[in-house]
Amino acid sequence: MTLSTPLETLTVPDKRLRKALIAGGFLTVGDVLTHYPFRYEDRTAFDGWPDGITEAGPALCLQGVITDVQLKRAGPGRPFVVVTLAPPGREDSKGLEGLQAFAAPLTLRWFNMPFIAKSFAADQDIIVYGKPKPAKRGGLVIDHPEFEILNDTPTEEATIHLQRIAPIYGAREGVPQKSLRRAVWQLLEQLEDESIPDLLPEPSAQGEFAGQSRAQALRSIHFPPTLPDKDRARRYLALEEFFLLQLKVLRRRQQWDALAGASHCGPGKLLTHWLEALPFPLTGAQQRSIAEIREDLARVRPMNRLLQGDVGSGKTFVAMAAMLLAVESGCQAALMAPTQILAEQHYLNFRRWLDPLGLRIGLRTASRKEDGFDPLFSGGLNRPQILIGTHALLHGDSELPDLGLAVIDEQHKFGVEQRARLVRQGTAPHVLVMTATPIPRTLTMTVYGDLDVSLIDELPAGRRPIVTAVREQPDLTQVASFLKQQFEAGRQAYLVYPLIDESDALDLKAATKEHATWEKKLAPHPVGLLHGRLKPDEKEEVMRRFRANEFAALVSTSVIEVGVDVPNASVMIIFEAERFGLAQLHQLRGRIGRGPHKSFCILATNGKNPEGLQRLQTLAATSDGFAVAEADLLLRGPGDLLGSAQSGIGHLVLGDLVRDTALVRLARRLAAQAIATGDSVPTTEPSDPESPGKRGSKAGFCPA
Numbered sequence: 001m002t003l004s005t006p007l008e009t010l011t012v013p014d015k016r017l018r019k020a021l022i023a024g025g026f027l028t029v030g031d032v033l034t035h036y037p038f039r040y041e042d043r044t045a046f047d048g049w050p051d052g053i054t055e056a057g058p059a060l061c062l063q064g065v066i067t068d069v070q071l072k073r074a075g076p077g078r079p080f081v082v083v084t085l086a087p088p089g090r091e092d093s094k095g096l097e098g099l100q101a102f103a104a105p106l107t108l109r110w111f112n113m114p115f116i117a118k119s120f121a122a123d124q125d126i127i128v129y130g131k132p133k134p135a136k137r138g139g140l141v142i143d144h145p146e147f148e149i150l151n152d153t154p155t156e157e158a159t160i161h162l163q164r165i166a167p168i169y170g171a172r173e174g175v176p177q178k179s180l181r182r183a184v185w186q187l188l189e190q191l192e193d194e195s196i197p198d199l200l201p202e203p204s205a206q207g208e209f210a211g212q213s214r215a216q217a218l219r220s221i222h223f224p225p226t227l228p229d230k231d232r233a234r235r236y237l238a239l240e241e242f243f244l245l246q247l248k249v250l251r252r253r254q255q256w257d258a259l260a261g262a263s264h265c266g267p268g269k270l271l272t273h274w275l276e277a278l279p280f281p282l283t284g285a286q287q288r289s290i291a292e293i294r295e296d297l298a299r300v301r302p303m304n305r306l307l308q309g310d311v312g313s314g315k316t317f318v319a320m321a322a323m324l325l326a327v328e329s330g331c332q333a334a335l336m337a338p339t340q341i342l343a344e345q346h347y348l349n350f351r352r353w354l355d356p357l358g359l360r361i362g363l364r365t366a367s368r369k370e371d372g373f374d375p376l377f378s379g380g381l382n383r384p385q386i387l388i389g390t391h392a393l394l395h396g397d398s399e400l401p402d403l404g405l406a407v408i409d410e411q412h413k414f415g416v417e418q419r420a421r422l423v424r425q426g427t428a429p430h431v432l433v434m435t436a437t438p439i440p441r442t443l444t445m446t447v448y449g450d451l452d453v454s455l456i457d458e459l460p461a462g463r464r465p466i467v468t469a470v471r472e473q474p475d476l477t478q479v480a481s482f483l484k485q486q487f488e489a490g491r492q493a494y495l496v497y498p499l500i501d502e503s504d505a506l507d508l509k510a511a512t513k514e515h516a517t518w519e520k521k522l523a524p525h526p527v528g529l530l531h532g533r534l535k536p537d538e539k540e541e542v543m544r545r546f547r548a549n550e551f552a553a554l555v556s557t558s559v560i561e562v563g564v565d566v567p568n569a570s571v572m573i574i575f576e577a578e579r580f581g582l583a584q585l586h587q588l589r590g591r592i593g594r595g596p597h598k599s600f601c602i603l604a605t606n607g608k609n610p611e612g613l614q615r616l617q618t619l620a621a622t623s624d625g626f627a628v629a630e631a632d633l634l635l636r637g638p639g640d641l642l643g644s645a646q647s648g649i650g651h652l653v654l655g656d657l658v659r660d661t662a663l664v665r666l667a668r669r670l671a672a673q674a675i676a677t678g679d680s681v682p683t684t685e686p687s688d689p690e691s692p693g694k695r696g697s698k699a700g701f702c703p704a
Helices: 017-021 031-032 094-100 113-118 157-163 176-190 215-223 228-256 269-277 286-295 315-328 338-357 366-370 416-423 442-447 476-488 510-523 534-545 582-591 608-622 625-636 638-647 661-678
Strands: 041-042 060-073 079-086 106-111 125-130 138-145 146-149 165-167 305-308 332-336 361-365 386-389 405-409 430-435 452-456 467-472 492-496 527-530 554-556 569-574 600-606
Touching: 017 176, 031 176, 041 228, 041 661, 060 113, 079 113, 125 138, 146 176, 157 176, 165 176, 176 215, 215 228, 215 361, 228 442, 228 661, 269 338, 286 305, 286 315, 286 430, 286 452, 305 315, 315 332, 315 405, 315 430, 315 452, 338 361, 338 386, 338 534, 361 405, 366 534, 452 582, 476 492, 476 510, 510 527, 510 554, 527 534, 569 582, 582 608, 582 625, 600 608, 608 625
Parallel strands: 106 138, 305 430, 305 452, 332 386, 332 405, 361 386, 405 430, 467 600, 492 554, 492 569, 527 554, 569 600
Antiparallel strands: 041 165, 060 079, 060 125, 079 106, 125 146
């Protein structure tokens, strides 16, 4: 037996359990053994029976005896199950009256789950896990606890579930907790250590991991002799995950460096002329980033660089400079944006700043293609030198044979294959990916370790700070009065909501309904509406009118999160703000404060969620995007912050990029040593869409 052995070929677990496991998605031995526990119960010493609790406390693991089971109703269609427990050894105490003699009454409740009553019977031994709280009529209650019935446990397997530190697994449909624990136990009993090869190279088996192996770690994480043993096993297996991720990142860089490209850097006359014509100087950080990019473009090895900067730091001007250097060398440059609104805005900005240089700048989006405007494939010398577009750049009757520089804006909003299709245009083009999401150092090292990084860490002169405040249940009449004052001073405002339409499942305000409300409250000032379900030409018309100040206010969803630039908009009110992530709120806030006027960002909340309120206060206290990103990483994790499907971090099960920074660094060193020495280490899966194929084969390749 090995980790890859199919379950259906085994004799253990028993046939019925094997069938349930397969139906639950476990196909191999490895699938079962890498379904790690999410917590543990120390069943060598259960928590003491609760008594005298006056408020909800921490979760407890208790062993007891069922004395009563009842199915009750709080009203029509509102059934609930009540189970009464006695401490172990008090089986003779029937009902609440006998129980009160020695301990506070303890009941378990399940609402709208009448079927669960069939799971219980009087005199059953049971283990429960949950948070006890005072009941309204006295005693203590635990709502919807986790539980295991012990009476149906065969004697020969009792030691799997009792008198040990027992693993608790995430539920899989059709596989009860005890059955899953039994299956893991039996598979580990049958599996020889030699059939579980180590993934980590030898240097890792030292320090805290001295003598550790993958086989030992798998056994200890499921059935640890002590709690420190399970912590050590988790860290070892987390190091494996980081190691494999770092191998993938470093191999990707190695393969990219081996590509045969071409220098695409002109002498710089266009760049110098453009810089001299700008009415303001670039910041030192912008100039430094341009110099780094210029050096890359001059090399034969294709550039693979991340340009990272906070909202409003001037990444677009750095991208313009890079594209000027590229087109002066005789090639095409393309910029791909995630939304039509942002692509249209980039196009207008590029035309505004670059038209005086006489460059041919084209736009390609889905709506422009429908309109019959197709500058991309007009052929001959009229082909645009700079292309701005959305994913529509990936489609058409021809490719971009002269593409020398691909700029990908807000790159994590694109799928792997979308980025790969753009990069496959031309002959090994230089690649610059940009993000306005500040990325903590740990994530940059882990997720973007194959890229060189340019950091714009200062804002242009003249950017005024945004006044940010949290308001609980603000009075809309007062809000309307404040907005009208701003309108009369010539300013504009965004009113942002989390939903497009009202939802029966979510008690949240929605943009479409609130738009009608604000039209009345803000009359005679006109109010626009923008959301993701509008057609592309409708979105652009709304944004055109807002830019032209035909709308005083714009009611919107988060569709304005990225790149929208209206300098006259100085007020943003985000309703149900606790429903947004911190990084997203910071991005939204960055849509204002772009002009010379004092700007205000109001985070409106119902105040009912203390944790949500604390997050909003964190945002109000700082305008530093990196501080916001660090806080968001702690609260939501890297998958939500960056998009796990884009970054590869979705494969991390045990590794935690916040608490395991030291392991990330160790994994980086081990992966670099393994590649440098040519050690036999796990290879990237052939089906991995990020694995580069031969350049001429059109195989999927994602350099970013």
